[in-house]
Amino acid sequence: MDQQVKENGNCSGRVVEGPTNPMVTPLLTDLYQFTMAYAYWKANKHHERAVFDLYFRKNPFGGEYTVFAGLEECIRLIANFKFTEDEISFIRESLPGSCEDGFFNYLRGLDCSEVEVYSIAEGSVVFPKVPLLRIEGPIAVAQLLETPLVNLVNYASLVATNAARHRFVAGKSKMLLEFGLRRAQGPDGGISASKYCYLGGFDATSNVAAGRLFGIPLRGTHSHAFVSSYMSPDEITDKSLRSADGSSSCEDLVSLAQTWLSKIQWSSSLRGIFGETNQSELAAFTSYALAFPISFLALVDTYDVMRSGIPNFCAVALALNDLGYKAVGIRLDSGDLAYLSCEARKFFRAIEKEFGVPGFGKMSITASNDLNEETLDALNKQGHEVDAYGIGTYLVTCYAQAALGCVFKLVEINNQPRIKLSEDVSKVSIPCKKRSYRLYGREGYPLVDIMTGENEPSPKVGERILCRHPFNESKRAYVVPQQVEELLKCYWPGSSDKPREDLPPLKDIRDRCIKQLERMRPDHMRRLNPTPYKVSVSAKLYDFIHFLWLNEAPVGELQ
Numbered sequence: 332m333d334q335q336v337k338e339n340g341n342c343s344g345r346v347v348e349g350p351t352n353p354m355v356t357p358l359l360t361d362l363y364q365f366t367m368a369y370a371y372w373k374a375n376k377h378h379e380r381a382v383f384d385l386y387f388r389k390n391p392f393g394g395e396y397t398v399f400a401g402l403e404e405c406i407r408l409i410a411n412f413k414f415t416e417d418e419i420s421f422i423r424e425s426l427p428g429s430c431e432d433g434f435f436n437y438l439r440g441l442d443c444s445e446v447e448v449y450s451i452a453e454g455s456v457v458f459p460k461v462p463l464l465r466i467e468g469p470i471a472v473a474q475l476l477e478t479p480l481v482n483l484v485n486y487a488s489l490v491a492t493n494a495a496r497h498r499f500v501a502g503k504s505k506m507l508l509e510f511g512l513r514r515a516q517g518p519d520g521g522i523s524a525s526k527y528c529y530l531g532g533f534d535a536t537s538n539v540a541a542g543r544l545f546g547i548p549l550r551g552t553h554s555h556a557f558v559s560s561y562m563s564p565d566e567i568t569d570k571s572l573r574s575a576d577g578s579s580s581c582e583d584l585v586s587l588a589q590t591w592l593s594k595i596q597w598s599s600s601l602r603g604i605f606g607e608t609n610q611s612e613l614a615a616f617t618s619y620a621l622a623f624p625i626s627f628l629a630l631v632d633t634y635d636v637m638r639s640g641i642p643n644f645c646a647v648a649l650a651l652n653d654l655g656y657k658a659v660g661i662r663l664d665s666g667d668l669a670y671l672s673c674e675a676r677k678f679f680r681a682i683e684k685e686f687g688v689p690g691f692g693k694m695s696i697t698a699s700n701d702l703n704e705e706t707l708d709a710l711n712k713q714g715h716e717v718d719a720y721g722i723g724t725y726l727v728t729c730y731a732q733a734a735l736g737c738v739f740k741l742v743e744i745n746n747q748p749r750i751k752l753s754e755d756v757s758k759v760s761i762p763c764k765k766r767s768y769r770l771y772g773r774e775g776y777p778l779v780d781i782m783t784g785e786n787e788p789s790p791k792v793g794e795r796i797l798c799r800h801p802f803n804e805s806k807r808a809y810v811v812p813q814q815v816e817e818l819l820k821c822y823w824p825g826s827s828d829k830p831r832e833d834l835p836p837l838k839d840i841r842d843r844c845i846k847q848l849e850r851m852r853p854d855h856m857r858r859l860n861p862t863p864y865k866v867s868v869s870a871k872l873y874d875f876i877h878f879l880w881l882n883e884a885p886v887g888e889l890q
């Protein structure tokens with residue numbers, strides 16, 4: 332078993348590949364994890380069996396829900412956790428010279444074969460205080476895992492939640508494109524953003540590396556540089572295009588587009604809307620259409636959306652239509668996106684009517700430019716005709732909240748429950764190795780998450796159970812669940828013989844996320860003053876927490 336884990340991340344007979352990012356190694360941790368590991372080892376305490384919970388304390392973005400992401404990368408790390416000789420030499424150099432050789436021999440043999448990992452399924456909707464992961468294992472090993480695990484879950488869950496929130500405001504029917512790579516926090520920020528925005532409900536990314544790594548659909552348009560790189564239609568040398576069915580050919584798409592432009596200009600419904608359009612823009616559009624006749628989409632705001640971009644686009648789209656091709660649509664990247672999308676739609680409908688081109692009015696309109704939850708919401712309130720949004724900076728940098736604030740707290744050692752106290756009640760940890768359950772109500776909505784001691788009987792369908800706020804005595808409720816779902820499942824059994832959950836493909840995780848979000852009660856999801864979802868503990872666990880609290884907290888003396 333030991334050897335297997337070392338060599339190929341094998342456990343329960345299935346291989347787990349290494350982390351996606353090769354920077355994720357056992358050194359991707361804080362120095363203090365190594366100093367503590369050494370001190371545990373020196374005290375011969377390193378083998379003591381510890382239980383840690385990984386959880387967060389508050390939902391991000393002023394919301395009342397979070398999407399859990401990053402589990403697969405955590406398991407990839409754990410499955411392949413092994414120090415190289417170079418890494419051990421570096422740790423030796425980095426620790427004080429007084430550290431004994433035996434410790435480095437210990438690191439040489441160290442892996443996660445004695446570690447067990449229990450987790451909520453990736454893509455689940457999750458809530459504060461309920462463990463996302465429970466790590467059981469030798470305390471020195473679990474301690475080394477703290478920083479990388481928290482790192483792998485924090486941003487993944489934050490950006491997946493951000494994506495889910497953007498999806499919620501945009502609505503189900505809109506296409507959401509993640510365009511953030513250039514603005515992301517470095518290469519890993521960019522790759523992770525693409526992966527986890529897709530998980531959180533985006534449809535596609537512009538990030539080619541992420542498309543390759545994770546099978547995320549790739550989409551893109553073109554930039555202003557492409558438009559402004561053209562000076563005149565004369566630059567286009569090969570102007571010919573075969574018709575879609577291959578039966579005929581147009582020798583000069585530029586002239587055909589120019590002919591259409593004058594027809595539009597003098598058409599009864601559009602007369603007077605625009606005069607001369609920018610001819611270099613028309614050249615750029617024609618050139619792009621020659622390159623991509625089956626998927627022509629043009630960025631129309633380089634010079635003037637209504638006086639140039641839209642008429643030029645329509646002229647090229649009508650020329651393509653003559654040859655049996657259907658243009659895809661436009662992208663707007665500045666100005667008042669609500670107003671311009673409505674004006675563009677009117678223009679397309681007028682063309683459909685005037686020239687009898689079925690479907691022209693339904694041309695796709697993509698909007699981009701510093702979009703975020705608020706601007707999407709504003710557009711909805713104003714009314715708009717946007718079909719797809721390209722969103723970058725605000726999405727991937729999680730501009731509205733910098734971090735999720737996940738923590739990793741010791742809850743038990745050698746079967747003895749431990750607690751971390753704080754002046755701030757919300758920071759007091761919930762001790763014990765626990766189980767957690769999601770209880771569903773009559774209408775099918777999740778009602779409450781409840782944590783119990785590991786050995787307590789599980790809540791039962793149809794049986795009334797008292798759910799208590801972990802720290803507030805007066806907050807409690809009886810619940811008769813219609814469905815009970817146990818949340819923590821075994822994803823890495825270590826040396827136990829527990830069955831191990833599969834790591835599903837990203838697409839399945841995304842589907843789970845979308846389904847779970849749709850199943851939430853709407854008042855938990857609304858943007859303004861959402862109702863908090865209840866997180867509770869059993870009566871027995873409540874009593875125990877408070878017993879331990881009193882036991883550990885020194886009694887003050889007044890003088």
Ligand SMILES: Nc1ncnc2c1ncn2[C@@H]1O[C@H](COP(=O)(O)OP(=O)(O)OP(=O)(O)O)[C@@H](O)[C@H]1O
Nearest residue numbers: 664665666667668669670700701702706709710713
């Ligand atoms: N109808 C709208 N309601 C609310 N916000 C909008 C609307 N249309 C666009 N926005 C947002 O307003 C901001 C406009 O950006 P900005 O003031 O930089 O102008 P711009 O359109 O980018 O101009 P330019 O590119 O010409 O400099 C963007 O964040 C955009 O998402």
Ligand SMILES: O=P(O)(O)OC[C@H]1O[C@H](OP(=O)(O)OP(=O)(O)O)[C@H](O)[C@@H]1O
Nearest residue numbers: 510664699700701702721722723724725
């Ligand atoms: O606005 P974001 O949400 O970050 O989305 C990505 C942006 O990146 C591109 O242009 P870029 O911002 O590089 O140049 P521009 O601002 O001049 O359009 C694109 O046109 C979008 O505007």
Ligand SMILES: O=C(O)c1cccnc1
Nearest residue numbers: 510537550551552553721
């Ligand atoms: O394909 C696009 O339109 C795109 C891609 C990245 C950033 N901005 C736009």
Ligand SMILES: [Mg+2]
Nearest residue numbers: 664699700701
């Ligand atoms: Mg921009």
